[in-house]
Amino acid sequence: MKILLAATEVNPFAKTGGLADVTEALPIEWDKFGHEVAVVMPKHKAVNTELHGFEKTPLSLEIPMGFATEKCGVWEGKFPNSNAKVYLIEHEDYFHRDGIYGDPDDYFDNDRRFIFFSRSVFELAKAINFQPDLIHAHDYHTAFCMPFLSSVYRKDDDFFKNTAGVFTIHNLMYQGKFNPYRAMDFSGFGMKEFYPNSWFEHDGLVNSMKIGILFADKVTTVSPNYAQEIRMPYYSESLQNVLNEKGADLIGILNGVFYNEWSPENDEYIYTNYTPEELHIKKQNKYEFLKGEGLKEGDDFDIPLFGMVTRLTEQKGIDILKEKLEYYLDNYKIRFTILGSGQPEYMDYFNYLKWKYPKRAFINIGYDNMHAHRIISCSDFLLVPSRFEPCGLTQMYALKYATIPIVRETGGLADTVEEYLPDTKSGTGFVFQNYDKDDFGYAVDRALSIYKDKKHWDIIRANATEKDFSSERSAESYIEVFDWALDKIKNS
Numbered sequence: 001m002k003i004l005l006a007a008t009e010v011n012p013f014a015k016t017g018g019l020a021d022v023t024e025a026l027p028i029e030w031d032k033f034g035h036e037v038a039v040v041m042p043k044h045k046a047v048n049t050e051l052h053g054f055e056k057t058p059l060s061l062e063i064p065m066g067f068a069t070e071k072c073g074v075w076e077g078k079f080p081n082s083n084a085k086v087y088l089i090e091h092e093d094y095f096h097r098d099g100i101y102g103d104p105d106d107y108f109d110n111d112r113r114f115i116f117f118s119r120s121v122f123e124l125a126k127a128i129n130f131q132p133d134l135i136h137a138h139d140y141h142t143a144f145c146m147p148f149l150s151s152v153y154r155k156d157d158d159f160f161k162n163t164a165g166v167f168t169i170h171n172l173m174y175q176g177k178f179n180p181y182r183a184m185d186f187s188g189f190g191m192k193e194f195y196p197n198s199w200f201e202h203d204g205l206v207n208s209m210k211i212g213i214l215f216a217d218k219v220t221t222v223s224p225n226y227a228q229e230i231r232m233p234y235y236s237e238s239l240q241n242v243l244n245e246k247g248a249d250l251i252g253i254l255n256g257v258f259y260n261e262w263s264p265e266n267d268e269y270i271y272t273n274y275t276p277e278e279l280h281i282k283k284q285n286k287y288e289f290l291k292g293e294g295l296k297e298g299d300d301f302d303i304p305l306f307g308m309v310t311r312l313t314e315q316k317g318i319d320i321l322k323e324k325l326e327y328y329l330d331n332y333k334i335r336f337t338i339l340g341s342g343q344p345e346y347m348d349y350f351n352y353l354k355w356k357y358p359k360r361a362f363i364n365i366g367y368d369n370m371h372a373h374r375i376i377s378c379s380d381f382l383l384v385p386s387r388f389e390p391c392g393l394t395q396m397y398a399l400k401y402a403t404i405p406i407v408r409e410t411g412g413l414a415d416t417v418e419e420y421l422p423d424t425k426s427g428t429g430f431v432f433q434n435y436d437k438d439d440f441g442y443a444v445d446r447a448l449s450i451y452k453d454k455k456h457w458d459i460i461r462a463n464a465t466e467k468d469f470s471s472e473r474s475a476e477s478y479i480e481v482f483d484w485a486l487d488k489i490k491n492s
């Protein structure tokens with residue numbers, strides 16, 4: 001199968017969150033299965049073309065934007081250790097900026113930037129003569145690929161007459177809501193297509209997420225549980241009717257972990273690699289980590305370390321954490337460490353915590369891949385108390401490193417972490433149901449009591465490291481959905 005994947009972030013070239021991990025893992029797995037894969041992303045300022053061996057091609061594409069056309073350049077490269085190709089769309093004005101989506105707030109012209117990028121996907125495919133069976137678009141930024149495919153290129157251009165479109169929702173909260181006069185103009189569909197309850201309209205605005213969902217042949221989201229949750233108002237971010245309209249065409253596929261990068265045996269960022277049988281090395285790594293944070297001989301290195309690696313947004317449960325964390329730091333022997341960046345009020349809070357507990361709260365504001373690997377591998381527990389979580393990757397990473405997750409039962413967290421039951425000795429973590437500080441606190445209490453009990457602590461960690469959420473499995477599931485999408489357009 002020929003697969004063209006379009007996304008705004010792809011690891012290791014540019015990343016803000018889990019989307020980039022997934023758009024790296026899937027193409028590499030598909031390539032291993034023998035599919036022909038091309039990935040296309042914008043040439044952001046953050047992409048280090050020299051480091052990753054990208055080369056500028058002589059191509060200059062003409063991208064239709066409303067009644068006009070705009071030009072862009074193309075760079076070509078590959079993923080490390082894979083034949084899957086990667087193309088960068090070069091447009092100085094749109095993409096040579098400090099942020100991917102904003103800096104820090106959304107750029108005012110994201111409508112124009114992402115409609116341009118979505119359209120360039122088709123012009124690129126023709127220019128490099130890559131006739132895709134499947135176009136796989138990710139999140140609102142590339143959602144316009146779906147109407148471009150079904151209403152423009154599949155109809156008017158033989159090159160795409162057999163191409164199917166699959167749209168993947170990574171996070172329904174970010175919908176790309178735009179001024180209709182601008183977005184309908186840039187996309188070329190025109191205001192005639194924008195009327196109440198049309199596929200382009202939602203609450204009076206152009207809603208890219210809705211457009212991606214309705215125009216796609218199949219829609220996937222990143223865990224089976226989230227695929228169910230978003231059919232209901234609490235989680236649907238107002239799109240429940242649109243999502244329910246898709247019926248069985250909305251499918252949940254659990255994200256996979258790219259274990260080449262995220263396993264303690266071969267992680268290039270942690271202090272010393274270890275296997276599940278060598279958890280004494282994990283302990284030494286924790287000591288190294290704590291020394292790096294300023295602990296000295298004589299400090300107690302063995303008290304439990306709770307870690308977090310996260311974007312600092314309301315989604316991630318920082319509010320209930322804030323209500324409980326000082327209580328635990330004041331009353332229990334624990335340490336806490338976090339790496340994250342995001343909303344200023346959360347960053348302020350964590351800086352206050354650092355000031356109040358200099359030897360017990362280690363706070364790193366910013367984005368740092370090496371530090372992310374170290375927190376996930378060196379902590380005893382990983383906290384993921386999210387209000388909602390489409391899939392969540394860090395809890396799956398943590399399990400492989402024998403770091404025990406404490407999660408709220410939502411989205412993919414519920415699909416990947418099971419409560420540890422001392423009676424049956426089953427389970428891999430601690431799970432709480434309600435988005436509530438006390439429910440969260442009880443989960444922490446259960447975790448602390450198991451930490452103290454060596455027999456159960458050994459068992460839960462063994463259970464955790466045995467879990468396998470490989471990206472190979474999830475890549476296979478996508479191929480199955482792609483086949484269904486192809487059947488659907490053949491039969492239509």
Ligand code: ADP
Nearest residue numbers: 017018310311340366367368369372392393394
């Ligand atoms: P989301 O996609 O909602 O941000 P996920 O758990 O799916 O959450 O994925 C987060 C990814 O981003 C993980 O690979 C995690 O290690 C990484 N990450 C998050 N925050 C940071 C940070 N501040 N520095 C480095 N990596 C981070």
